[in-house]
Amino acid sequence: MRGGLLLVLALAAACSTTRTPGSQEVPATAAPSGESEALQAAQNALRAGDCRAAAENYLAAAKFSSDAQVARRASQLALGCNQLTTARAATARWRELDPFSGDAALAAAIVAMKRYDMEEAREALSAWNDTGEAGTQDPLSFAQALQEEADATLVYRLFQEVLLGEDPAAEVLLAQARLAMAAYNMEAALEAAGRALEIVPDFLEARIVMLRAMSVLGRHDEALAGARELPLDRLQGEDAFLLADLLLGAGRTSDAEIELERLAGRPDIASGAQRRLITLALRFGRLEEVEQRLQALVGDRNNTALAVYYFAQLAERRGETARAIQSYQLLADSAMGLSARTSAAKLLMQQGATAEALELLDDYAEQNFDEALEAGLARAHLQVDAGDLKGALATLDELARRYPDHPDIDYTRATVLESAGRTRQAVAEFERALK
Secondary structure, eight states, X not given: OXXXXXXXXXXXHHHHHSOOXXXXXXXXXXXXXXXXXXXXXXXXXXXXXXXXXXXXXXXXXXXXOOOHHHHHHHHHHHHHTTOHXXXXXXXXXXXXXXXXXXXXXXXXXXXXXXXXXXXXXXXHHHHHHHTTGGGGSOHHHHXXXXXXXXXXXXXXXXXXXXXXXXXXXXXXXXXXXXXXXXXXXXXXXXXXXXXXXXXXXXXXXXHHHHHHHHHHTTOHHXXXXXXXXXXXXXXXXXXXXXXXXXXXXXXXXXXXXXXXXXXXXXXXXXXXXXXXXXXHHHHTTOHHHHHHHHHHHHTOGGGHHHHHHHHHHHHHHTTOHXXXXXXXXXXXXXXXXXXXXXXXXXXXXXXXXXXXXXXXXXXXXXXXXXXXXXXXXXHHHHHHHTTOHHHHHHHHHHHHHHSTTOHHHHHHHXXXXXXXXXXXXXXXXXXXXXX
């Protein structure tokens, strides 16, 4: 992707790397009296690892400063720290100082999307589109990047209303089709992919989206027939598994496994095929087969962590809890850290080691600011699953203090209350999350 979104979303590296274990939030002090004092306070907060204080002080500096770059930095930092109230104010200041900046408008749109504010997101994304920067973006990469930042249904609606245009190119229609699929609107995906094929009849990617949408809609015979007309051996990446996925969707598991075995012979996608075969074997309880297949992944340096994760799942399925916990903990500081720690914490809580379990997630949150909110939400879910509603709500109260007005916290509180049987309170929280 060329510029734009990736630049706006550059996270504050200092915030995620400068905090030392055991560091605390910066004590509240008097409001800074000028730009230099605010910037110094922000730097002090960064050194202490207090992401919220750093973002708030950068915002204070931006309000004193006439330099749009200060507001830009405040916006990036607040976004990176999931401080949506601060991010909203920072992007507003950035747009005030640089009203024709496409980056500022796009940042404001992303903040609004994260807050589920459709009206504000539509205005900001329209402003970004009016700057002409949409023409510099690859529509497929841009749509994917937006989808990674916000709710799929919201992104689909905004893309359709603001960016699709009256005479979209085939690539734009393909992007819309993929967003529709992510939003589980298969009829819309079929229509957009069909329009793309009308413009470019041999548009293979659009044909693949159409076949996948047909499968989800239950049109299995039609989807499979269409797949077999494609040059399957020339498909790359996830598309190479199209026929296997359609067979699974049609309930033809044995045929899907035969196809995956065939694909396992292709060196470029062999590990992906093995992963799918392992997942199927786990699903159907064929644990000896899982263990045999895992040997191939262990020998692949690019899949070692994944193999350890599968071994942990295998041990868990066999009731070898201590071994499963140990395997999950081996991945505690890997790219799969949060998922592995959550799985280990669940097993520890089942054994009554609640303090140790929660420490796994608290430690992760302390060391990974960009995922601290997700770690806290996982903590609350584990607590309520263990029957500790009071503890779960206390966790969410603390998250609400650290991340003011974040809708994901309200939504999680609603699901926690619902799982505990407090339906009336849950409905109230759902309504709050949607405001």
